[in-house]
Amino acid sequence: MKILRRGGLLALLVLMLVFPVLLSPNTAVTDIAVYTLIYAMGATGWNIFSGYTGYISIGHTVYFGFGAYTMALACQYWNIPGGYLPFLLLPLAGLVAGVFAIPLGALVLRTRKYAFSITTIAVLFIFQLLGFNLTGITNGSRGIFLPSPPWDPNLSDLPFYYVAFILLVIALFVSWRIRHSKYGLGLLAIRDDEDRAFGLGVKPGPYKLSAYVISAIFVGMAGAMFAYFIGTIFPQFVFDPVVDVNLTTIMFLGGLGTLSGSLIGAVLVVPLQQWLTLLLGASSLNLALFGSVLLVVLLVLPKGIVNSLKTRWIAWKASHPKAEARVNDAASQERAVLAERREVL
């Protein structure tokens, strides 16, 4: 099983590495691939906070915007030419987003659960308005142009693809480390029952705030990548509620709180959305179709693809004891009980 899983992971990595080379002259496809990776990385970051603690933030676009504007303004201020140099600004963008996340997170985390979700939306609109109105910094609705990379237009997606890929791997690694640490267990305990977790010695305040800041850093870097990739930024596109709904949708489809969920969700959501926009964008029917697909998937697999398949797999294994000889050992029994309990909850 372990060998199978490692092999699968390796095969996936190799596939993702060679994928753009195979399709490289077709920029329509590689564009979508870059967007998918950026969103997968943003969703992985978002999941570190919202997936693990159960606090659904619909305002992480704020950090997407901070990242994007940091990238644009830094390029403008230091006169950085297009090329590989702007990629070095990605950590700076993440840092700026993280620093802003500390006071903002402290503010919005005063509310709990759904009041939190609604409050984050309000914060998002504050910053969208600031983006429009602080024309001295953001140039308002006229937007800021980023330096364009000097690469061959047919191949110019490749550097973006690989940088986004590296960032995604880093985000997944951090998310995985957190998931398997005592800190991560504390976050999951907050998701399951905040008051009981508090009683057992988890300090919800610092736990939530630190996870919020970590996730803001990754979403900020995703925003910076996005800004450099599309080349111009406007307040309405980087402080766009749609970005957040996308992150949420990706994780809910993939599976909230799971690692692979961000990848699976992004691969399903982003290409579908981009393809529908290309196909039907002029008539607005793309929105109706995308919404219908979303509705069907949410109603059929409400727990997300990864979680639903996992519970089904465990149920199947439990009902076929001969198929898996070692099903009766303590560990898998415990797992089945846990899965059942989550089902009940």
Next chain:
Amino acid sequence: MPRPPSVLPDVRGGRGVLERYGLVSLVIQGIVLGVLTGGIYALMASGLTLIFGVLEIINVAQGILVVLGAYLSFVLERFLHIDLFLGLLVTLPLMFGLGVLLEWAFIRRLTWERITLSILVTYAIALVIEGILGFFFTTNYQELRSWYIDATVNFGGFYISYVYIFSFLLSIVLLAALFWLVYRTSFGRKLRASMQNRTAASLIGINVSRIQSITYGIGTALAAAGGMAFGATNAFNPASSYDLISRLLVIIVLGGLGSLSGALIGSIVMVVIGDVVALLWSPVWSSTVFFVLLAVLLVFRPQGLFGRLEGRKQ
């Protein structure tokens, strides 16, 4: 997305206005306009907060349902030449039916992670409606037309369109009916019981799922009424829903989630602050000032003005 035009009918803010009219009269005008338009927002927000209280979902679709109501009035007015206010006799039952249908088809199926999933499901509903509206009416801005939109009344040196006054009267009538329904009828008692404790309510024989679907219908119908008034005072397109839903969510956070009087006060406070700032300073900053005040309020009172502190849910 472009902001819908300011709700102020005649006077645009900025320099010069202050010298011309004087501070006190500007503040008074802002307050009057704010109270008049606040009534419209109160209609939409009371639907949202009722739905939140009874169904325990966040109905992100409320914004697009308002816009849908505006488009229904638009169709009746433009193609059938029915007066906007008379048209409500058609659109309100229609939207009530649509709400009941939506609740039955989608909301009722949510059992796991109800609140968070409801955000996504209602967002998906909103996308479908937005797409359909965009397909039929394009994304160009539309306006409702009627004599009382063009005609104005002199109000202490300022001109206010009649439609503001009519819409305000409509809001008062509908909100009074809503309060009567919720606080004076046996249906309202059942509704409030299911709001307080769903399990206990169903144990004493209340058909909670029926209450829920009727509540969603009422919320949708209120959105339609608010949509007609919104369309009469603003240019709108399918994407107006994003601005609307953000304002509505902010209103119900300000007033306290699930509180009807909170929605009422929240709407008026929001619009009055917005209008006064727009007149005294600049329309572009009006919502920002309000949002900053909201943030300050949340620091001291996270449950909102009329909300109760969230107890522990078992």
